[in-house]
Amino acid sequence: MTDLLITGARLVPVAGVAAPEHPVDVLVSGGRVADVGPKLASRGVADVIAAQGRWLLPGLWDAHVHPVMWALARARIDLSGTTDPTDVCRRVAAHLSARPGEQLVLGYGYRSAAWDRLPTVLELDAATGSRPVALASGDAHNGWLNSAALALIGQAPREGALVEGEWYAAYRHLEAIATSLEEPEAALEAALAAAAARGVVGIVDFEFDSAWRTWPARLERGRPPVRIRAAAYADSLDDVAAAGLRTGDPLVAGEDLLTMGPLKVISDGSLNTLTAWCCEPYAPDGGDDGGCGRSNLTAAELREVMSRAGDIGLTCAIHAIGDRAVATALDAFSATRQGGSIEHAQLVGAADFERLAALGLTASVQPVHLIDDRLVTDRYWRDRADRVYAFRSLLDAGVALAFGSDAPVAPLDPWRAIAAAVFRADAADEPWHSEQAITPAEALASSxxxxxxxxxxxxxxxxxxxxxxxxxxxxxxxxxxxDGSPAAQADRAHLRELPVSLTLVGGRRTHEALT
Structure with a gap:
């Protein structure tokens, strides 16, 4: 690997570690930082990059991504911002009119929890006719299909949307069909290149097909521009054990770009489908199962699968959005003596901030979701909104944060996440529960x-x-x-849109826009 010298860079202080006051040079050798100091000798270094006073920092990670879903969603109907089923149908009809040749039409991004009524299959049929159309919600926990799409995947006729497990099964069928019609690998390459252009050097891949299986073959076709930690789901634990893989192990011998990630368990639902498992009922309109959401598996089942993962050397990443789901997951971590993360940690019980810290767990959170969910939170969780996306409380309790996007739920762009965590708002909006805001330095360290x-x-x-x-x-x-002042609005834009001139992974250029 060729040595590389970056000259005249200002170092950004990260994680409380002081940075030099003046620009320095940084020598890269063998994939690592070999030297840092003023005016390093460039003898023997053929590759010299003049930073010209730009700011240098560690590469950014997205700790929660569904990369193929994200890659394909970038080219599908964008339903974000739609206000009701009629608005969705209008946008879908316009898309169909403009693209008459598509055999299966997919869309993404509606948020039905804020609507005054639920969507129906009949109204989607009226807007789409006989062409199969399948629409995924913005939180990826429910899907709205027309009759033609339901028939295409062998689903019986129904009145409304598919939710949770029923939707996940349907989505797998739809993706299998879409894969034969689209070019998912080309879309993935483009999506990861776009991520590298935003300074991303690594992702944790939670794709539903157990990503650890698919990445070695991709590596044969070319090196991805980011590091990959590839998760497994419970249905593949036997295969992980047979392969002798533990969290952190290379998926390909001698290659550190791809490593084994954690076991992923989806223990409850989501706020937008009113299925996140809570200690108290949703208010005022209520959710299912008595209005408190639901668990996808019993406490005993959760402990069993986590213990099994621990036996074969996998850490655990437990999706837990409601406060009851978080508490149950913490009980399971304590009982199994496992390490890992709570994925989302969206609503945390008052007593559980310190429990998270005491157990040494990471809160893997997605700050942009607070912007998307603020209206729904104020409608259904307004009596507990001070504990929703409570980043300040988590940090103050001593919990380590890891920022992500859950793309395609939010864009794979860490600067948007950082800005959301700092300002608790988008564009000119008033900050939402600003008492839970964290500093730019804390947000950067979490990324x-x-x-x-x-x-x-x-x-x-x-x-x-x-x-x-x-x-x-x-x-x-x-x-x-x-107060959403002009100065604050300018700072939000500064963080969200920060230009990235160079991204290196192991000293290899994965993005360059130097002038």
Whole structure:
């Protein structure tokens, strides 16, 4: 691997590690940072990058991605922002009119929990006719299909949307058909290239087909521009055990770009389908199963599958959105002495912030969701909204945060997540529960996979940006964020849209836009 020298870079202080006051040079050798200091000698280094005073920081990770779903969703009907079923049908009809040749039409992004009524198959039929149309909700926990799409995958006629497990099974059928009509691998390459252009150096892949199976074959076709930690689901644990894979092991011998990730368990539902499992009923309109949501498996079943994962050397990533689901997952972590993460940790019980910390678990959270979910939260969880996306409370309790997107639920763009966590708002909106905001430095540290300020010995997974991500004028007075002031709006845009000039993974260029 060729040595590389970055000259004249300002280091961004990350994770509380101080940075030099003046620009420095950074030598990369053998895939790691070999030296850091002013005016390093460039003798023998053929590849020299002039940073010209830009800011250098550790590469960014997305700790929760469904990359193939995200790649394909980028080219499907965008239903985000639709206000009711009629609005969705109008957008779908316009798409069908513009693309008459599509054999299976897929859309993504509606959020029905905020609607005054639920969608029906009949109204989608009226807008689509005989062409199969399948629409996925923005949280990926329910799907609205027309009659032709239901028939295509062998589903019986029904009145409304498919929810949770029924929807996941239907989605797998739809994806199998879509794969024969689309080019998912080409779409994945484009999506990961776009992620690298935003400074992403790694993702945790939670694709439903147990991603650990699929990545070795992809590597044969070419090196991805990001590191991959590929998760498994419970139905593949026997195969993981037979392969002798443990969390952190290379999926391909001698290759550190692809590693085995955790076991993923979806223990409850979501807020937008009113299936997140809560200690108290949804209010005022209620959810299913007595209005408190539901669990997808019993406490005993959760402990059993986590114990089995531990026996073969996998850590656990437990999807838990409602506070009862979080508490039950923490009980299971305690009983099984397992390590890992709570995925989402959207609503946490008051007593469970400290339990999360005491168990040494990571809260793998998706800050952009708070912008998407604020209206639904205020409708159904308004009596507990101070505990929703409670990043300040988690950090104050000593819980480590890992930021992600859950793409396609939110775009795979870590700067959007960082801005959402800091400002608790999008564009000119008023901040939502600003008491749970965290600082830019804390948000950045939650996005770098535990890596601190660039230093000798660190993996050369590095990002060069055109401006200082920590230089936010409105935060000199935290009260300025409470009124959506012009200064705060400018700072939100600064973080969300921060230009990335260079991304390196192991010293290899995966994105470059230097001028």
């Amino acid at each position: 770098t996979d535990g890596q601190g300020t660039v230093h000798i010995g660190q993996p050369a997974d590095l990002v060069l940006v055109d401006a200082d991500p920590l230089a936010l004028g409105s935060l000199a007075d935290r009260s300025a964020t409470a």
